[in-house]
Amino acid sequence: MSDKGEAMGDARVPLSEAPTGRTLRVEAVQGGHGLVMRLAGLGLTVGSDVRSLINNGRGPVLIVVRHTRLALGRGLASRIMVSQPED
Amino acid sequence: MTRTVAPESNRIAGPAVPTSASDPALQTRALTVALAGNPNSGKTSIFNALTGANQRVGNWPGVTVERKEGFRAATEGGAHRTPSRARIVDLPGTYSLTAASPDERIARDFILHGDSDLVIAVVDAANLERNLYLVLQLIEIGKPLVIALNMVDIAEALGISIEVEKLSQLLGVPVAPTCANVGKGIAELWDAAMQAARDPWEPRRLSYGRQVDEAIEHVRERVAAEPELVRTHPATWMAVSLLCGDASHMPDSREADPRMQGVLSAARSAARHLQDVTGDTAEAAVIHGRYGAIAGLMREVATLPEDTRETPSDRADRVLLHRIWGMPILLAAVALTFHLTFTLGDIPSRWIEMGAAALGDYVATLMPAGMVRSLIVDGIIGGVGGVLVFLPQILILFAVIAILEDSGYMARAAFLMDRTMHRMRLHGKAFIPMVMGFGCNVPAIMATRTLESHRDRLVTIMVAPLMTCSARLPVYALIAGALFGVYAGLAIASMYALGVLLAAIIARVFRRHVLSGEEDPFVMELPPYHRPTFRGVMIHTWERGSLFLQKAGTVILAGAALMWFLSAFPWGVEVGGPESYAGRLGRMTVPVLRPLGFGPNEGVALISGFVAKEIVVSTLGVIYGLGAEADTAALGKAIAAGPMTPLSGYAFMAFVLIYSPCLATIAAIKRETGSWKWALGAMGYLTALAWFVAFVIYQGGRLLGL
Numbered sequence: 001m002s003d004k005g006e007a008m009g010d011a012r013v014p015l016s017e018a019p020t021g022r023t024l025r026v027e028a029v030q031g032g033h034g035l036v037m038r039l040a041g042l043g044l045t046v047g048s049d050v051r052s053l054i055n056n057g058r059g060p061v062l063i064v065v066r067h068t069r070l071a072l073g074r075g076l077a078s079r080i081m082v083s084q085p086e087d
Numbered sequence: 088m089t090r091t092v093a094p095e096s097n098r099i100a101g102p103a104v105p106t107s108a109s110d111p112a113l114q115t116r117a118l119t120v121a122l123a124g125n126p127n128s129g130k131t132s133i134f135n136a137l138t139g140a141n142q143r144v145g146n147w148p149g150v151t152v153e154r155k156e157g158f159r160a161a162t163e164g165g166a167h168r169t170p171s172r173a174r175i176v177d178l179p180g181t182y183s184l185t186a187a188s189p190d191e192r193i194a195r196d197f198i199l200h201g202d203s204d205l206v207i208a209v210v211d212a213a214n215l216e217r218n219l220y221l222v223l224q225l226i227e228i229g230k231p232l233v234i235a236l237n238m239v240d241i242a243e244a245l246g247i248s249i250e251v252e253k254l255s256q257l258l259g260v261p262v263a264p265t266c267a268n269v270g271k272g273i274a275e276l277w278d279a280a281m282q283a284a285r286d287p288w289e290p291r292r293l294s295y296g297r298q299v300d301e302a303i304e305h306v307r308e309r310v311a312a313e314p315e316l317v318r319t320h321p322a323t324w325m326a327v328s329l330l331c332g333d334a335s336h337m338p339d340s341r342e343a344d345p346r347m348q349g350v351l352s353a354a355r356s357a358a359r360h361l362q363d364v365t366g367d368t369a370e371a372a373v374i375h376g377r378y379g380a381i382a383g384l385m386r387e388v389a390t391l392p393e394d395t396r397e398t399p400s401d402r403a404d405r406v407l408l409h410r411i412w413g414m415p416i417l418l419a420a421v422a423l424t425f426h427l428t429f430t431l432g433d434i435p436s437r438w439i440e441m442g443a444a445a446l447g448d449y450v451a452t453l454m455p456a457g458m459v460r461s462l463i464v465d466g467i468i469g470g471v472g473g474v475l476v477f478l479p480q481i482l483i484l485f486a487v488i489a490i491l492e493d494s495g496y497m498a499r500a501a502f503l504m505d506r507t508m509h510r511m512r513l514h515g516k517a518f519i520p521m522v523m524g525f526g527c528n529v530p531a532i533m534a535t536r537t538l539e540s541h542r543d544r545l546v547t548i549m550v551a552p553l554m555t556c557s558a559r560l561p562v563y564a565l566i567a568g569a570l571f572g573v574y575a576g577l578a579i580a581s582m583y584a585l586g587v588l589l590a591a592i593i594a595r596v597f598r599r600h601v602l603s604g605e606e607d608p609f610v611m612e613l614p615p616y617h618r619p620t621f622r623g624v625m626i627h628t629w630e631r632g633s634l635f636l637q638k639a640g641t642v643i644l645a646g647a648a649l650m651w652f653l654s655a656f657p658w659g660v661e662v663g664g665p666e667s668y669a670g671r672l673g674r675m676t677v678p679v680l681r682p683l684g685f686g687p688n689e690g691v692a693l694i695s696g697f698v699a700k701e702i703v704v705s706t707l708g709v710i711y712g713l714g715a716e717a718d719t720a721a722l723g724k725a726i727a728a729g730p731m732t733p734l735s736g737y738a739f740m741a742f743v744l745i746y747s748p749c750l751a752t753i754a755a756i757k758r759e760t761g762s763w764k765w766a767l768g769a770m771g772y773l774t775a776l777a778w779f780v781a782f783v784i785y786q787g788g789r790l791l792g793l
Contacts (some may be wrong), residue, residue, distance in 0.1 A: 003397065041220060059503075075608060
C-alpha cells in the first residue's frame with residue numbers, strides 16, 4: 001500500500017484505492033443531489049479530511065471523518081475522489 | 088443562556104408556533120415537544136429520562152422505528168399555575184432533514200407540519216461537529232429550540248472540552264449539558280425547554296458566508312412575499328431548500344400558479360448566480376457554508392484532541408473487522424446465538440407446554456362436555472398454548488440480538504456482510520432484518536425502515552418471509568422427527584439453508600425485473616462499542632417480543648377458534664374427519680396438492696397455516712384425532728404411521744417454509760409498504776413458489792426412485 005501512497009502525490013485517487021492510515025482530503029463526490037446531501041449529514045463533504053482505517057481490497061471501506069467512523073460500500077468509496085495533502 | 092428577545096411582530100409566521108403561555112391555543116391543548124437528534128446521540132436515553140417511559144437505548148441507526156410519546160409536567164408546579172402536561176414526541180434519529188429515508192421524512196414532516204411547539208435537539212458532545220449540522224437545519228426551520236448537549240461525561244473522558252455558555256450565545260439557542268444515562272442535567276434541560284416555550288422566540292440565522300447568505304436572503308424575500316407559502320413553511324427553511332434544488336415542499340396544487348413559478352425561477356436564478364460566484368453547485372455551496380459556520384463555532388467553543396489517535400473501538404475493530412478473522416467471528420456469533428436460543432429456550436418451552444395441557448385438563452373438569460368446552464379446551468387453550476410455546480425462544484433470540492445491537496457489534500456485522508449481501512443484490516443493512524426474521528418475520532419487516540432506498544426496502548420486505556421464523560420450526564421438528572430419524576436435524580437445517588438460498592435468488596429476480604434501478608450506496612456510521620445496559624436490552628426485547636404476543640392474542644386466537652369450528656362442525660361429526668368442514672375443504676385441495684404428494688389432511692393443515700404457520704401442528708393434531716394440544720411424540724407416531732413418506736414430508740416442510748406468510752406478517756407488509764399490492768403480491772408469489780419448489784422436490788425425488 002505504501003508505494004501507492006508515495007506515487008499518488010497530489011493526484012486524485014478513489015477512496016477505495018487510497019492507502020490506509022493517512023490523512024486524505026476529499027476532492028469530489030461523484031454522485032447526484034441526494035447522495036451529496038446524505039453524505040453531508042454524515043459529515044463527509046468535499047474539502048473534509050478523512051482517514052481510511054480498514055480497506056481489505058474488497059468489501060466496504062472503514063473511514064474516519066469529523067471524528068465519526070463510517071462504513072462505505074466499495075462502489076460508493078470508488079466514487080469519492082481524494083488526494084493526499086502535502087505535509 | 089443568552090438569547091435575543093424580539094418583539095412579537097418578528098416571530099416567524101405559521102400557525103404551529105404558539106410561543107407564549109398566554110396564547111389561547113396553549114390553554115386548550117398540551118404543549119408538544121419534538122425530540123430530534125442524530126442516531127447514537129443518546130436521544131432515546133433523554134426521552135426515557137424526561138418521561139420515565141420504558142424505552143430502549145439503541146445503537147443501530149434509526150432505532151426509533153415507531154413514533155413514541157411520553158409526558159412530563161409542563162410547569163415547575165408553582166402555586167399560581169395550573170399544572171399541565173407536556174407531550175414529548177421522540178422522532179426517529181436522523182443525520183439531516185433532507186428526507187433521504189422514511190425516518191428522515193417522518194422527522195422533518197413532524198417538525199414542519201406537526202403540532203410541535205418546541206424542538207429539543209439532542210447533540211452528542213463527543214461528536215459535536217457532525218451533530219451541529221442537524222442543529223443548523225433546525226435553526227433554519229426556526230421553531231423554538233433547546234439543545235441537550237448529551238454525553239458530556241464521555242466527551243470529557245475523551246479529552247474534549249466545550250464552553251457551553253459560549254456555544255449557547257453563538258447559536259442563539261439555550262444549551263443544557265446532560266448525561267442522560269445517569270439522569271444528570273435532565274431537570275435543567277426541562278427548565279430551559281419550558282422557558283423557551285414561554286418566551287417569545289426569534290430565530291437566529293448563522294452566517295454561511297456572504298455569497299450564500301445573499302442568495303438565501305434573495306430567495307427568502309420572494310418566499311416571504313407569498314402568504315400561501317409562509318402560512319405553512321418557515322421562509323428561511325423554504326428558501327434554503329429551494330436554493331438546493333429541493334422543491335418538494337411547494338404546495339402541489341399550486342404548481343401551475345404563476346406566482347409560485349415566479350418563486351421557483353427566482354430560486355433557480357439565485358442558484359445559478361451562486362454557482363457562478365463560488366464555482367460550485369448551489370447545494371455544495373450551502374453544505375460548505377453550513378460546515379464553515381460549524382468550523383467557526385468549533386474554533387470558538389471546543390478543544391479537541393488529535394483525531395489520529397487510535398480509540399479502543401478502533402483496536403477492537405482491528406480484530407472484529409479483520410480481513411481473515413472477521414467473518415469466522417461473525418459466523419461463530421450467529422451460531423452461538425441460535426445455539427443459546429434453542430438450548431436455553433427449550434426448558435421454559437416445555438413448562439409452557441405442560442402448563443397449557445394442565446390448564447386444559449383443569450378447565451375440562453369444570454365444564455360439562457359439549458360445544459363450549461370443546462371450543463375453550465381444544466380450540467383456544469390448545470391453539471394459543473401451542474403458539475406460546477415459542478415465546479421463550481423468541482425472547483432469547485431477541486435479547487441476544489439486542490445485546491449485539493446495543494454493543495455496536497450489529498453495525499459491524501452489516502459491514503462484514505455487505506459484500507455477501509451485495510451479491511444477493513441486497514443492501515448491507517438488510518442483514519439485520521434478515522437475522523431478525525429467524526425469530527419472527529413481523530419485527531423483521533419493521534426493521535427494514537433503516538434502509539434509505541425505497542427499492543432496497545421493498546426487495547428486503549419481499550424476501551424476509553423466506554427466513555425460517557420460530558413458528559415454522561415446530562412444523563419441521565414434527566415432520567422431520569416423525570420421518571427422518573437420526574437425520575432429522577440435517578433435514579431441519581436444510582430448510583433454513585433453502586430459505587436463505589431462495590431469498591438470494593428471488594432478490595436477484597426482483598432486482599432485475601420488478602425493482603430495477605441503481606443500487607443505493609452503502610454508508611453507515613459505526614458507533615463506538617459500549618457495554619449494553621440490562622434495562623436497555625430488556626426493553627428492546629420486550630418491544631419486539633410483544634409484537635409476537637399480540638399476534639398470539641389476536642390473529643392466532645381467532646385462527647385457532649376458526650380451525651376448531653371447521654374441524655368440529657357440523658357438530659357431531661368425527662373431529663377433523665372427512666365429514667367435517669375441514670375434511671371437506673381438504674378434499675377440495677386434493678387436485679392442486681396431489682402432484683406435491685399431499686393428501687387431504689395436509690391440505691387442511693396448510694389452509695389453517697395461512698393464519699399462522701404454527702397452527703399447522705395443532706391442526707394436524709386435531710386431524711389425527713389427538714386434539715390440538717397433542718404431545719409431539721404421539722403426533723409424530725401418528726404421522727409416521729400415516730400416508731406421509733419421507734419424500735412427501737420433505738416437500739411438505741419446504742411448502743410450509745415458503746408459502747404465504749402468516750396474517751400478522753401480511754398485515755406488517757401492508758403497513759410498511761402502504762399498499763395491499765405488495766402484501767397480496769407477497770402472498771401470491773410465495774404460494775406459487777412454494778408449489779413449484781414442492782413439486783420439484785416430490786416429482787424429482789420420484790424420478791430418482793425415492
